[in-house]
Structures are given as structure tokens and as C-alpha cells.
Amino acid sequence: MSKIAIISDIHGNLPALEAVLEDIESRGIAEIYCLGDLVGKGPSSDLAVDLIRRRCRQVVRGNWDEFLPQPTEFETLVWHQNLLGEERLEYLRSLPFSIEFMLSGRYVRLFHASPRSAFERVQPWDDYGRKLSLFEPSDLSADPVKADVAGYGDIHNAYMQHMDGRMLFNAGSVGNPLDMTQASYAILEGDLGERRRTRLDLTFARVPYDIALAVRQAAEAEMPELDAYVKEIRTGRYRGLKD
Numbered sequence: 001m002s003k004i005a006i007i008s009d010i011h012g013n014l015p016a017l018e019a020v021l022e023d024i025e026s027r028g029i030a031e032i033y034c035l036g037d038l039v040g041k042g043p044s045s046d047l048a049v050d051l052i053r054r055r056c057r058q059v060v061r062g063n064w065d066e067f068l069p070q071p072t073e074f075e076t077l078v079w080h081q082n083l084l085g086e087e088r089l090e091y092l093r094s095l096p097f098s099i100e101f102m103l104s105g106r107y108v109r110l111f112h113a114s115p116r117s118a119f120e121r122v123q124p125w126d127d128y129g130r131k132l133s134l135f136e137p138s139d140l141s142a143d144p145v146k147a148d149v150a151g152y153g154d155i156h157n158a159y160m161q162h163m164d165g166r167m168l169f170n171a172g173s174v175g176n177p178l179d180m181t182q183a184s185y186a187i188l189e190g191d192l193g194e195r196r197r198t199r200l201d202l203t204f205a206r207v208p209y210d211i212a213l214a215v216r217q218a219a220e221a222e223m224p225e226l227d228a229y230v231k232e233i234r235t236g237r238y239r240g241l242k243d
């Protein structure tokens with residue numbers, strides 16, 4: 001059986017990423033896939049990119065990875081661009097859209113937000129048909145087949161649902177979880193490349209990390225939108241919600 005750790009939405013939160021990588025290592029898992037949003041929001045986009053490049057076998061692009069390298073006058077984005085530097089921005093531009101493979105007789109497709117766009121947001125409480133559409137291929141897919149297992153990030157809310165004989169899951173967020181304050185990731189376990197339907201497991205891991213350290217690093221970096229970030233990682237509540 002192969003074990004694949006699936007991490008997503010690091011958003012420059014280094015203490016959270018380090019805690020998750022340590023947790024993955026402690027389980028003896030060597031294979032790590034990343035579903036995007038390495039950068040933005042937190043203070044350490046540069047170090048997050050460097051660590052992800054070293055440790056992840058495959059990485060797809062998230063919405064932040066897609067828009068952050070583009071020319072902008074927004075102060076917040078320019079701050080993150082300057083931190084990253086041109087070489088890392090070029091790396092973000094080069095990221096592929098999806099990861100697709102056979103596992104225990106299922107066609108698995110992993111992407112950031114939807115099979116159609118890194119910007120299409122689908123929440124666990126959204127309409128059934130809207131969630132079913134996440135199994136569909138698009139022009140951006142490697143193979144034009146309907147997925148048996150679809151996995152994504154983007155919403156910072158971990159969940160799994162069996163639908164129509166298929167399995168949909170969200171890995172949650174490493175660095176900016178919005179369902180609880182612990183870092184989130186998923187583990188897929190099955191027979192890689194196997195065409196017969198054999199055992200397939202999905203595990204969700206939640207990892208406590210040093211939130212006080214993450215807050216200190218953000219304050220010391222004098223990063224933009226510090227208060228909103230600190231509130232989010234301390235409470236797990238999205239900054240756009242009304243109190």
C-alpha cells in the first residue's frame with residue numbers, strides 16, 4: 001500500500017508547515033502532494049515555497065499562486081512579491097493545474113478549488129449538484145474522464161462526502177484553517193497504479209502547532225493585514241464573517 005500525504009493552503013505560515021511535515025514524517029510517509037496556495041496571508045511565503053519545493057513530489061497552483069505573480073499596485077500583494085523575489089514567482093507561474101493517477105482501481109483527480117478553475121469556490125454546505133460537478137473533467141484535465149475520487153483545498157474546511165459511488169474530500173488548510181485552529185491535512189492510502197478495486201483509505205490529520213510563534217513571526221515581519229491574519233489563526237474564523 002502507498003501512503004500519500006495531501007497538504008494545502010500553507011499561506012506562508014512556517015510553524016504550521018513545519019509541524020505538519022514533522023507529523024507526516026513521524027507516520028513514515030515519504031510521498032507528499034501539495035494542492036496550492038503556498039503563499040500570501042502569512043509572513044513567510046518565501047520560506048514556505050522553499051520548503052514545499054524540497055519536500056513535495058507534486059504541487060498544483062492555487063488562486064494565490066496564480067494571481068500573486070501578476071503585476072499589481074496593491075500594497076499587500078507587492079509586499080509578498082518583494083519577499084518572494086522573481087525566481088520563486090517564476091516557480092509559482094510554472095505550477096501545473098491538477099494531479100491525476102490511479103489508486104486502488106479509482107481515478108483520482110486532485111486540484112486546488114475545482115477541476116475548472118483555481119478560483120471557483122465550493123463549500124461543504126453548497127448544493128449537491130455543485131459538489132457533484134467536482135468529479136467532472138475539464139479542458140485543464142490530464143485525462144477527460146470523470147474522477148472516482150476528487151480532492152481539493154481552497155476553502156480551508158476539511159470534509160469528506162461519498163456521493164453517487166464516488167468520494168469527494170477537502171484536505172483543509174495547513175496554515176490558515178477556518179474550521180478549527182489546528183493545522184489540517186489528509187492521507188490517501190491505497191495501491192498506486194492498480195486497476196482492480198482494492199482497499200482505499202482516507203485519513204484526516206489535525207496537528208497542533210505553535211500559534212503564538214506564528215503570531216510573533218507575523219508581527220516581527222511587519223506584514224500587511226497583520227490583525228486580520230492573527231485573528232484568523234487564533235480563532236479559525238474567516239475574516240470576512242460578521243461577528
Ligand SMILES: [Mn+2]
Pocket residue numbers: 009037062154155
Ligand atoms: Mn487558500
